[in-house]
Amino acid sequence: MPALQYFDCHARIGRWTAPRPEHILTAEGLVAEMDRYDIAEALVHHASAWEWAPAPGNETLLREIASYPRLHPCFVALPPATREMPSPREMVAQLREAGGGAVRLFPQFHQYRLADWCCRELLEVLEAERVPVLLDVTQADWGVLPEVLTAHPALPVVLLDVGYRSDRYLYPLWERHQNLHVEIGSYVMHGGVEAVCARFGPERLLFGTGLPLMDPAGPTALLAYADAPVAATQLIAGANLRRLLAGEAQDG
Amino acid sequence: MASPDLRDACRMGEALAGELVIDCHTHLGPWHNFHIPGPTAQDMVRTMDRLGVALSICSPHLAIGPDYRLGNREVMAAAEAFPGRITPYVTINPHYPAAEVGEEIGYWQAQGHLRAFKIHPSVHGYRADGPGYAPMFEFADARGLPVLSHSWAGDGHCGPAILGTLAERYPRVTVIVAHAASGWPMIEEACTQAEAHANVFLDLTGSQLFCRALETMVERIGAERILFGTDLPFVDPRPGLGRVLMARIGDEDKRRILGLNAQALFGADMARAHAPGGPARGR
Numbered sequence: 001m002p003a004l005q006y007f008d009c010h011a012r013i014g015r016w017t018a019p020r021p022e023h024i025l026t027a028e029g030l031v032a033e034m035d036r037y038d039i040a041e042a043l044v045h046h047a048s049a050w051e052w053a054p055a056p057g058n059e060t061l062l063r064e065i066a067s068y069p070r071l072h073p074c075f076v077a078l079p080p081a082t083r084e085m086p087s088p089r090e091m092v093a094q095l096r097e098a099g100g101g102a103v104r105l106f107p108q109f110h111q112y113r114l115a116d117w118c119c120r121e122l123l124e125v126l127e128a129e130r131v132p133v134l135l136d137v138t139q140a141d142w143g144v145l146p147e148v149l150t151a152h153p154a155l156p157v158v159l160l161d162v163g164y165r166s167d168r169y170l171y172p173l174w175e176r177h178q179n180l181h182v183e184i185g186s187y188v189m190h191g192g193v194e195a196v197c198a199r200f201g202p203e204r205l206l207f208g209t210g211l212p213l214m215d216p217a218g219p220t221a222l223l224a225y226a227d228a229p230v231a232a233t234q235l236i237a238g239a240n241l242r243r244l245l246a247g248e249a250q251d252g
Numbered sequence: 253m254a255s256p257d258l259r260d261a262c263r264m265g266e267a268l269a270g271e272l273v274i275d276c277h278t279h280l281g282p283w284h285n286f287h288i289p290g291p292t293a294q295d296m297v298r299t300m301d302r303l304g305v306a307l308s309i310c311s312p313h314l315a316i317g318p319d320y321r322l323g324n325r326e327v328m329a330a331a332e333a334f335p336g337r338i339t340p341y342v343t344i345n346p347h348y349p350a351a352e353v354g355e356e357i358g359y360w361q362a363q364g365h366l367r368a369f370k371i372h373p374s375v376h377g378y379r380a381d382g383p384g385y386a387p388m389f390e391f392a393d394a395r396g397l398p399v400l401s402h403s404w405a406g407d408g409h410c411g412p413a414i415l416g417t418l419a420e421r422y423p424r425v426t427v428i429v430a431h432a433a434s435g436w437p438m439i440e441e442a443c444t445q446a447e448a449h450a451n452v453f454l455d456l457t458g459s460q461l462f463c464r465a466l467e468t469m470v471e472r473i474g475a476e477r478i479l480f481g482t483d484l485p486f487v488d489p490r491p492g493l494g495r496v497l498m499a500r501i502g503d504e505d506k507r508r509i510l511g512l513n514a515q516a517l518f519g520a521d522m523a524r525a526h527a528p529g530g531p532a533r534g535r
Contacts, residue, residue: 022462194290217497218495221494222491
C-alpha cells in the first residue's frame with residue numbers, strides 16, 4: 001500500500017458549460033477516479049454553485065454527495081449584502097449539519113471584492129468559526145491578500161492554482177502570516193515543496209488535484225517522490241486539511 | 253492495458269530501476285521572473301537520482317535568454333561535471349549576426365558535442381521560420397539533427413503550425429514540438445502537425461497535464477513520436493514522470509515515451525545512459 005492517503009482540497013462535481021468527453025461530472029465518477037490515485041477523501045464544490053448560482057448550487061452539492069461519505073462539501077459563498085444566500089451564520093450552520101466543510105470564493109468571476117468593505121461580515125463569521133476559505137489566485141489580486149490575512153489572522157486561507165511563479169509573493173506573506181496555505185497542484189517549480197518544508201514547515205501546503213480538469217498523477221507523484229520526511233508528506237497529503245476542517249489552529 | 257509495475261512504482265515513490273528514462277527538455281540555472289529553489293546541475297542530478305532519470309538533455313536559461321554562447325558553455329561544464337547525466341542542446345539566438353551564430357555552431361561541432369539544437373522563439377520574440385534561424389535549420393537538415401523548439405497554442409512566433417511548415421521545409425530535421433500537452437488547443441494543434449508530418453515529435457513538458465491528455469495523444473499519433481520532457485529545473489520533474497507512469501496506456505508505450513524514443517532519436521550513444529537503479533533497457 002502507498003504510504004500516503006490523500007485528501008484532495010481541490011475538486012469539483014457537476015455539469016458545467018464546457019465539458020470535454022474526458023471530464024468526470026458526477027460524484028460516482030469522481031470517487032472512482034480517486035480510487036485510481038489512492039485519494040481517500042476530497043473537498044468538492046459544485047459547478048452550478050460556481051457557474052450559475054451559489055445558494056441552489058450548494059443545495060445540489062449536498063444532495064449529490066449525500067451518499068458518498070468520502071466527499072466533503074465546499075460551499076461557494078457570496079458577500080451577504082445582496083442577500084442572495086443564507087446569512088454567513090446560517091451557511092456555516094448548514095455546513096456543520098452536513099458534517100463540516102469549507103468555503104470557496106470566486107471574487108473576480110462573481111463580481112465582488114475580497115476587501116473588507118465588501119467581505120468583512122462574511123470573513124468575520126468564517127474566521128470565528130474557523131471555516132477554511134479556498135481561493136483561486138486568479139480570483140483575487142495579490143495586493144488584497146495581506147489585508148485579508150492581517151485583518152483575519154485566525155481565518156485559514158488556502159490559495160489554489162498559484163502556479164510556479166508565485167514565491168516572490170508567497171514567501172513574504174508566509175513570513176508574516178501563519179494562516180496562509182497553498183495547494184500544491186500547480187506549485188511545481190523544482191524543489192518548491194522541499195524548500196517550503198525546510199523554511200516554513202509542511203503545515204503550509206495542502207494536496208490538491210484540480211479534478212476533473214487536471215491529471216491527479218502530477219500532485220500525487222510530487223509528494224510520493226518528495227525529498228522530505230514521510231511525516232511531512234503525510235501532513236501535506238491529508239493531515240493538514242483534516243486539521244483545518246476540524247477547526248484546529250495552525251501550528252507551523 | 254494495465255501497467256501494474258510502472259504504476260505501482262509511482263504510487264510507492266520508488267525510483268525506476270532498470271528503465272531507460274531520458275528527459276528531452278531541461279534547463280539549468282536561475283530565471284528572471286520567478287524563484288527556482290533547486291536550480292543547479294547538482295540539484296538536478298539529485299532529483300534525477302531520486303526518480304531514476306538517466307539523462308537530461310539541457311539548454312540553460314542563460315542560453316535561451318540573454319547570452320546563448322555563455323549558456324552553451326555553462327551546460328558543457330555541467331555535462332563535464334556529471335558525465336552521462338547531462339548533455340547539451342546547442343542553443344542559438346537569431347538576433348545575433350549569422351557569422352557569429354555559424355562560428356558557434358562550428359565550435360560545438362568541432363568539440364564533438366553537437367547532438368541537437370534548441371530554440372526558444374517566444375523568448376527571442378522572433379518567428380521560428382524567420383531568416384535568423386534558417387542557417388541553423390539548414391545545418392541540422394544537412395546532418396539529420398533534431399531541433400527542439402518552444403511552442404504554445406496560438407503563439408505567433410512558434411505555434412505548432414509554424415513548426416509544421418519547418419518540418420516540411422527541412423525534411424531531415426526532426427522538429428520536436430515542446431509543451432505539446434499544455435492544454436487542449438495545443439494538444440489538437442500539435443497532434444494535427446504530427447499527423448501531417450512524420451518528422452514532427454511531441455514533447456510532454458508542462459507544469460500541469462490535463463486529464464486523459466496523454467491517452468488522447470497516444471490514440472491520435474501513437475507512442476513512437478512522444479518524448480518525456482519536464483522543464484527541470486524550471487518545473488519539478490516529479491509530476492511529469494507521474495503522469496506518464498500513471499497513464500492509462502500500456503507499459504511498452506510508457507517505456508517508449510520515457511526513454512526509448514529519445515534513445516533512437518538522439519543517437520546510439522544514448523544506449524550508454526544508465527538509470528541509477530540498474531542497467532538501461534536497450535532495445
